[in-house]
Amino acid sequence: MSTQTEVSGPPMAGRAAPARSAPGRTWARSRPVLLGTASVILLLVIWQVVTELNLVKQIFLPTPLQVFDALKSVFSGGPIWNDLAVSGEEFVIGLGISIAIGAALGILTGWYKPVDEFFKPIVVALNSMPQVAVIPVLILIFGIGITPKVIVVCLSCAPVILMNTAAGVGNVDERLMRVARSFGASDWQAIRTIVFPEVVPFFMTGLRISIGRAIIGVVVGEIFASKAGLGSLLITASDSFNMPVMYASVIIITALGILLTQVAAWLERRMQVWRT
């Protein structure tokens, strides 16, 4: 093979030689955790400094400690559990319906071209629009209960799950279908043994993406108008200029989002053990 002239750049800092010694391996394993923690700590430090030096008024940005105290008080009070329950309910029902519709239609659109052609404009439109924009209208129609939020979650998540599931169906290897047929598999057997396993990883990807969208739908819906919920907690605190509690609620929502997405990502990885 002829040697090619490579464009020289900065030495590849990340590419350490494979560590052979035990201390080397421990460092390689713990480095991501250490670096990640370092950035968070740095952020907190900057935050504390910025507020102490009054670079941003404390009315608008409380100190980290104030926010931490607010978190403690929120969790020692009663209402937070009801808020979590309400938001949780909207999230679960909305996502549940999205999964049912998205998976079913996803398989149909992936399998039958006419179905795909029929639904395409709707799916593309729903996916491209800012779904939260319809919240005011939904609240006018359905009131300030859980219904508008559930609908927004469906509008945000069903298209994503649909498209990913359909992509999974389209990805089914013809040769594997041929194997199933050559063993005399019935239609249902072929779908069960070949299509479903192929589709699952794609579906899981759609689900993971949907979680973030679902949270946005729930929280923004509650911010617009709601009796209870995490978004309601947020906007109530904001309206009464209780900034520490407002930031605390943002942190709670973010933490939940991270947790749920990580769980979904872990599930997604578990389902793909067999892939290269």
Place this chain on the structure above:
Amino acid sequence: MKGSLTNRRNAVDVPASAGGAKLVAEDVAVTYQSRGRETLAVSGVNLTLADGEFVAIVGPSGSGKSTFLMAVDGLIPLSAGRITVNGRTVTRPGADQAVVFQDASLLPWRTVLDNVTYGLELAHRPKREREEIGRALINVTGLGGFEGYYPRQLSGGMQQRVNIARALAADPEVLLLDEPFSGLDAQTRETMQGELLKIWDERKKTAVFVTHQIDEAVYLADRVIAFSARPARIVAEWKVPFERPRPLELKQSPEGHALEREIWHVVRAEGKMKP
């Protein structure tokens, strides 16, 4: 293909025409549709295999050898003629025939054992039985110890072994192989030829083996059949006189080479007569 998976026509029992014959193809013609045009791939093939006979089919590229094989399996419908296995007409794929395709086509999310038992699973055999048969075949095909591996962890040769084991697990009446070793490098290919004979020697399955490699055909088969260019019909047939078991050295023998040359000339001449 989407939306309809099998031709659901029922096999009809017909009394065996030729006594002792395992596989009979009578005046078989196969047409396939491609890009809106109908092409006659196989026309008027007559072939009879005795029980336990190993027949190789050679012929110029695109001659319809694979198409014929798929028709024998019941994957493609016939446009004329009839194919029977044990006297039963073949109209759709089933337990009587098993195909080993060139591409191993293993289910990547299943372990080796679950891949080998796939056909048995489709046939609703109980789990204990499936595993027993599966493990036995895994050992026969030299895959012992790899039961829990995934296909992506296996080499090409090993994947083909799983493919073969899977086909044999269903204990078919006829084993059909469509250039199973074409995707392998020359060394692995030769090893696999020896392995196949070893496995075959134990079970003596009636087999039809399609290949481009004439030396492979001569080494493996009892009979070598040459197809013409498309539309395919049988132009010549040779009986391979070598005793079994056959050592690999046979491939380097003058007798082997002489037979190969003869076949080569016929196939080459057919290859020049492209439609």
